[in-house]
Amino acid sequence: MELKVNLDKNSYPIYIESGILEKAEQYITQVFRGKRIMIISDDHVFPLYGQKLIQALPSFACSHLVLPHGETTKSFKTLPLIYTAMLENQITRSDLVIALGGGVIGDLAGFAASSFLRGVKLVQIPTSLLAQVDSSVGGKVAVDLPQGKNLVGAFYHPKLVLIDPDVLDTLPERYITDGMGEVIKYGCIRDAALFETLNSRHSFEDLKDQLSSIIYRCVDIKRAVVENDQFDTGERMLLNFGHTLAHTIEQYYHYERESHGEAVAIGMYQITRLSEKAGLSVPGEAERIRSVLNTYGLPFQCGLPVSDLTDAIKLDKKNLDNHLNVVLLHSIGDSYVYPTNLDFFKTAGMI
Ligand SMILES: NC(=O)c1ccc[n+]([C@@H]2O[C@H](COP(=O)([O-])OP(=O)(O)OC[C@H]3O[C@@H](n4cnc5c(N)ncnc54)[C@H](O)[C@@H]3O)[C@@H](O)[C@H]2O)c1
């Protein structure tokens, strides 16, 4: 399956195919004419797929950097390590960085590629469900600061995205669940039929036969939204459904409790509950979301008082001038951006 993100000079193809990792050279040579490649990965993914990828790239001089797994690696503090490795491996603007891993590696290696020498070519090979359906596409790259998620970043598009659903066979169950948080998000914001498909199954196992087409559907929704609003000034904010609360929860617990997808699950349910209370969503939608989250083992409650969250909510990147923007649902599949303020959370009695 093939998709193309159409962004004039920044356009790029996305291929979704079982076993594509082993055919990487055939696709990479279509977008890259240089010789040197640096693969950035983590200590879970590289031992599983690193050598396989290097063997699949015989025409190139490949180096690699393996970082500790987990969100705390996606930090400003990791960047000097990456830049040093790039210098030691003589990476120039005519070379290529491959991000091989989940969303942490994709965002981090992507930001390093965007900033080193003011921009080195980037290919994304996402290996988690979340990275395959969301983070590898759209060009948002970033690192976290202690004050909040993704606070330093850029819009920097890859030259190519290679999605191999086979690598999900080794993904731990917790991160299958985590990825389902973003899959459910796509149903909520844009695709009531996708939401119904997810709702009609009893578990992830029950959905597996449709996995490639679900990945395709999510990526296609993201492609369309990003093509309309590359720089996140309007329609793209819809991809942030559930994220105002998700990011505050992740940061509050120092990235040690909920994973990103789990926090998004809580955020989607809670914001829809608040929005129903305020008469801004069709009644019953929060319960439908809670039920589908439950099917895939995702949480919906977090038990934090709003007073603990306000500082982080103020750092949300959707905030403009003196107002917050939250993403709400008229109904499942039909989302909108709602300008508001902190009172929205306070008066509705978060959480
Ligand atoms: N840029 C974007 O548009 C965007 C979108 C959504 C999320 N994100 C970011 O993505 C990050 C979360 O990504 P994630 O959920 O992939 O987390 P992650 O990168 O930490 O991966 C989850 C875990 O799975 C392991 N793993 C990954 N692929 C594997 C495989 N095939 N086999 C075995 N283990 C594997 C990793 O080592 C890690 O331990 C967050 O930082 C989030 O902010 C970015």
Ligand SMILES: O=C(O)C(=O)C[C@@H](O)[C@H](O)[C@H](O)COP(=O)(O)O
């Ligand atoms: O691509 C986007 O736009 C998104 O909002 C996708 C989100 O799933 C993702 O978590 C993104 O990194 C959040 O971006 P931020 O701008 O809120 O940091």
Ligand SMILES: [Zn+2]
């Ligand atoms: Zn997200």
